[in-house]
Amino acid sequence: MKKSNEFIFVKCSDKKTAQAVKAASPPEVVVFDCDAELVHRRTVSDAAAIVEVLDAALKKYSNSEITWNVYEDKALADAKEKNKLVVLLFTDDKKDSQDTAKALEDRVLAKHHEKLVFIKVPYTQGAEDAKKWGVNQAPSILLVDPAKEAGTKSVVDKLGGKQKPLAIKAMLVKGMEKVKREGR
Amino acid sequence: MRRAVTTTLLVLTCTGLALAGGPTWVKWDAAKAMAAATGKPIAVYCTVDQDGGSC
Numbered sequence: 089m090k091k092s093n094e095f096i097f098v099k100c101s102d103k104k105t106a107q108a109v110k111a112a113s114p115p116e117v118v119v120f121d122c123d124a125e126l127v128h129r130r131t132v133s134d135a136a137a138i139v140e141v142l143d144a145a146l147k148k149y150s151n152s153e154i155t156w157n158v159y160e161d162k163a164l165a166d167a168k169e170k171n172k173l174v175v176l177l178f179t180d181d182k183k184d185s186q187d188t189a190k191a192l193e194d195r196v197l198a199k200h201h202e203k204l205v206f207i208k209v210p211y212t213q214g215a216e217d218a219k220k221w222g223v224n225q226a227p228s229i230l231l232v233d234p235a236k237e238a239g240t241k242s243v244v245d246k247l248g249g250k251q252k253p254l255a256i257k258a259m260l261v262k263g264m265e266k267v268k269r270e271g272r
Numbered sequence: 273m274r275r276a277v278t279t280t281l282l283v284l285t286c287t288g289l290a291l292a293g294g295p296t297w298v299k300w301d302a303a304k305a306m307a308a309a310t311g312k313p314i315a316v317y318c319t320v321d322q323d324g325g326s327c
Binding site: 092094095096097098099100101102103105106107108109110111112113114115116117118119120121122123124127138141142145146149194195196253254 | 294295296297298299300303304306307308309310311312313314315316317318319320321322323324325326327
């Protein structure tokens with residue numbers, strides 16, 4: 089049962105759960121992402137419709153490719169102008185860097201992509217850029233507020249080493265909320 | 273593979289029947305915690321609406 093492993097299943101046959109998921113027209117399948125935000129819903133009349141709903145939901149809740157910007161002052165300035173935070177990824181040519189770049193494209197992060205500008209920075213130990221941003225390993229992910237002076241002062245939070253999608257998501261969401269609380 | 277899923281879910285529509293080998297059902301609150309920990313989506317199968325009316 090392929091789909092059994094891909095979803096967490098809830099049977100909603102009580103009013104309380106129906107209200108929590110805003111059930112409208114049973115029999116209905118409602119699919120939520122890992123933050124319990126709505127992905128897809130549909131009234132289902134037969135088994136084929138159920139499979140279609142699950143397939144459609146997986147299509148919507150899927151990995152999303154990142155358009156990487158080149159590391160230069162202009163990319164940071166553009167992000168500032170767009171009022172977006174920046175993800176700086178310091179990378180080298182090793183697998184951990186590739187895996188971490190891929191993890192940033194995971195479906196758990198996809199809905200946050202539009203709020204961020206992604207910039208890849210080639211990492212060289214002891215190099216000027218690494219010193220400027222306080223980075224001493226690759227991969228490193230930095231969440232940066234481009235409204236502040238470029239460098240360690242503008243780093244909202246960071247993660248060093250190979251990372252999994254949920255760990256990256258936790259850091260980015262926490263950082264974005266922190267900046268929002270500060271009135272940005 | 274698809275046929276197995278179809279069969280299992282079909283018998284759950286409105287009839288309330290369960291079938292061995294079907295999905296494991298959890299409560300809504302538990303599902304939210306599991307989804308947050310694993311990144312998996314939650315599929316809710318509703319047989320009642322918010323007023324308690326059933327199909």
